[in-house]
Amino acid sequence: MTPLSRRGLLRTAVATALAAPAAGFLAQRASAGGPQQPKAAGLPLKIVNNSGAYDNGSVHVYIVGNDGTHQCYVTPGGELKQVQLSDNGPDGFTDYAIPLTGTETTVQLPQMSGRIYIACGEKLKFKAVDGGQGAALAYPAGWVESDPNYPVVHDCAEFTHKNGAMYCNTTMVDMFSVPLAIGLKGDKDQTTGTLKPGARARVFDQVRSADGFSKLVVDDKRVIAPGHGIGSGLFADDYFAPYIDEVWSAYAGKDLKVTTNAGTFTGRVSGDTLSFSGPAQVSFRKPTTKDVLFCDGALAAPNDGTTGPVAAVLGAAFNRTTLLTTAEQPTTDPAGFYQGDRTHHYAKAMHAATEDGKAYGFAFDDVAGFASYIEDGAAREMTLTLTPFE
Structure with missing residues (x-):
């Protein structure tokens, strides 16, 4: 598993969730040590506004996350600071915004794990709250209409910077709003x-024209991922039920083979359970639409080297709707993904939109290498670009 796999993230539709949706990932992957301790030199992060829709004065950048011990944020000068309850201003929210200062705005990125948020037109409202073991942040939840950041056009990229290495991705797992590209220079030059x-x-x-998906489009602000649409009544909680039933019926009478780094697992359905033999005995109960979209519940992937990798492959196959066309997973030809009327049209649209065909449309999109993710063990520079809205 790569250090930035979305499988480690804790996601929630609750607007006031602490450090959501990335708390578990940030705490697990970041380097230890308080933010006031001396750190290795930061990695130059360049922010470039090629949006064509917002001038620099209307774009606000936030770098927030975790250093392994504390929740923290990065100042315009590249200083890593611990979140404090006193950071909330008279309006009840912090102001950690980093302004854009020219054609390229460079910020020194400390060792940490976190997110780089981009807000267009208005600032985001991050609230410092009591997390029980120190101050924490309530992150934006743009898919929740009552969230104070719902009216703001915003998006983010994710990263871990540790010991000279950088692991980063753009993400559409929760929603899509601002077109972002990331570039990484180190042992090689990469973009995604x-x-x-x-x-x-x-x-x-x-997405608007796909049957059952139209309510996920919020004006010209964003498209909400269908999993979050279930929670807000914008997407049917039984959308994938007919497909899941067909898969369960198909593999009651034939084998499903799933190959992971541990070897090949052979599965059959009996009742509500899909059981595999092979390198280990693993089984999965029949998933719901929500389980499929969030790659959780019946498809949760523990970091155990056996059940987790099989769950990831199954989750990807359900979302890409490839389980009825091939009994050997994972499949690696994107031409066979998202076929038929009942498929993940949101992820399909996101992959069709990118130049390299890669996107993080769901949490297991890194299966077979289709996520918008890059890494470098000797990173020298990272660039985050707002690409044209038109």
């Missing part, structure tokens, strides 16, 4: 996340 010309509008149009 870049949208094709006009692709932002096409994503909105394609």
